Amino acid sequence: KQEVTQIPAALSVPEGENLVLNCSFTDSAIYNLQWFRQDPGKGLTSLLLIQSSQREQTSGRLNASLDKSSGRSTLYIAASQPGDSATYLCAVLTQGGSEKLVFGKGTKLTVNP
Amino acid sequence: DGGITQSPKYLFRKEGQNVTLSCEQNLNHDAMYWYRQDPGQGLRLIYYSQIVNDFQKGDIAEGYSVSREKKESFPLTVTSAQKNPTAFYLCASSILRGSTGGRYGYTFGSGTRLTVV
Numbered sequence: 417k418q419e420v421t422q423i424p425a426a427l428s429v430p431e432g433e434n435l436v437l438n439c440s441f442t443d444s445a446i447y448n449l450q451w452f453r454q455d456p457g458k459g460l461t462s463l464l465l466i467q468s469s470q471r472e473q474t475s476g477r478l479n480a481s482l483d484k485s486s487g488r489s490t491l492y493i494a495a496s497q498p499g500d501s502a503t504y505l506c507a508v509l510t511q512g513g514s515e516k517l518v519f520g521k522g523t524k525l526t527v528n529p
Numbered sequence: 530d531g532g533i534t535q536s537p538k539y540l541f542r543k544e545g546q547n548v549t550l551s552c553e554q555n556l557n558h559d560a561m562y563w564y565r566q567d568p569g570q571g572l573r574l575i576y577y578s579q580i581v582n583d584f585q586k587g588d589i590a591e592g593y594s595v596s597r598e599k600k601e602s603f604p605l606t607v608t609s610a611q612k613n614p615t616a617f618y619l620c621a622s623s624i625l626r627g628s629t630g631g632r633y634g635y636t637f638g639s640g641t642r643l644t645v646v
Contacts, residue, residue, distance in 0.1 A: 447632035459535075459619055460637040467632075505572075509632055516587070517562070517621075517635055521571040 418443045418510045422520035429496055430528050437491040437523045439506030444484050447515070451480050451491050452505040454522070460505065464491070496527045531556045533638035535620050540643045542607065542614060550605045550641045552620035559625045561603035562635070565589060566617040575618075578603055579625060607643065615645050 419442045429435055439449070448467045452460040464473045464480040466489070472481040479492040493500060503522040510516055533554045542548045552561065563575040574587030578597040592611025597603055603622075607614045618641045624633040 448634065450634045452637070457617075457640075457642070459639040460621075462634055462636065465634040507572075507635075515632070516574055516577075519572040521569065 418446075418508060418516075418518045420506060420508055420518050420520035422504075422506055422523050424523060425521070426524045426526075428526040428528065431496060431498060433496050433527075434492070434494050435496055435525070437493070437504050437506075437525070439489040439491070439520055441487045441489075441508045441518075443510060444487050445511040446484065447509040447511055449480075449482055449489050449506065449508045450517070451478075451489075452507065454503045454505060456503075463504075493525075496525075498527050498529050500527050501525055533620055533622055533636055535618075535638035535641050537641060538639070540641055541646045542643060543646060545609045547606055547608050548643065550607070550618055550620075550643070552603045552605065552638060553601055554603075554622045554636075554638075555601065556622055556636060557600070558622035558636070559600075560623050561597070562621040562623075563587075563593070563595065563603070563605045564619045564621065566619060566640075572619065575605065614643055617642050 421440045423438045450465045451463045454460050466473050466482040477494040482489045503524045505522045507517050507519045536551045560579045562577040564572040566572050573589050575593050576595040578584035594606045620638045621635045623635045
């Protein structure tokens with residue numbers, strides 16, 4: 417059974433800092449990995465999608481990497497801003513059977529002005 | 530703009546009552562999904578459908594029912610058999626397979642918060 421773990425559960429940083437969020441998964445048989453952002457009481461906004469054959473994806477100040485063999489992904493946020501404060505969720509689309517999207521519990525990020 | 534619309538945003542259910550959550554998408558996506566989100570537990574899959582008139586149970590289907598009569602719509606009914614329905618419910622959709630066999634990402638709606646009163 418696929419399990420996704422995100423570390424740390426919460427992170428508080430001063431504005432302008434570069435930071436890394438971590439995601440690990442137990443079954444490397446995945447199609448892709450997706451990073452989402454969730455603001456309080458809101459739905460999920462997709463940030464980056466990495467296919468299993470890719471090593472990284474970039475969008476603006478965000479960079480996500482994928483090491484499928486070791487079951488790890490990182491989300492790098494450059495020059496953090498207070499508007500980046502949110503919960504960041506990692507999810508993997510697992511091969512076989514129902515091909516389910518399995519989520520981690522998220523990292524709650526607070527960027528202080 | 531294409532997207533997923535969930536309604537209502539807030540819903541209150543009395544004990545023993547069935548309620549239905551709406552999910553509509555205009556993205557022409559094949560598959561649709563219902564997730565439940567509870568504090569500290571992450572998102573858990575309730576039901577999913579990959580084609581009209583067919584759907585499959587997810588990890589926590591007990592006390593819920595769905596239908597998929599149209600490609601665009603995937604309503605979720607929370608029945609009186611669901612003993613702890615208070616949660617945030619999220620609907621999602623995706624294209625099943627790309628031209629090269631790859632898989633696409635999921636698009637989520639804005640959610641419905643259900644509270645038992």
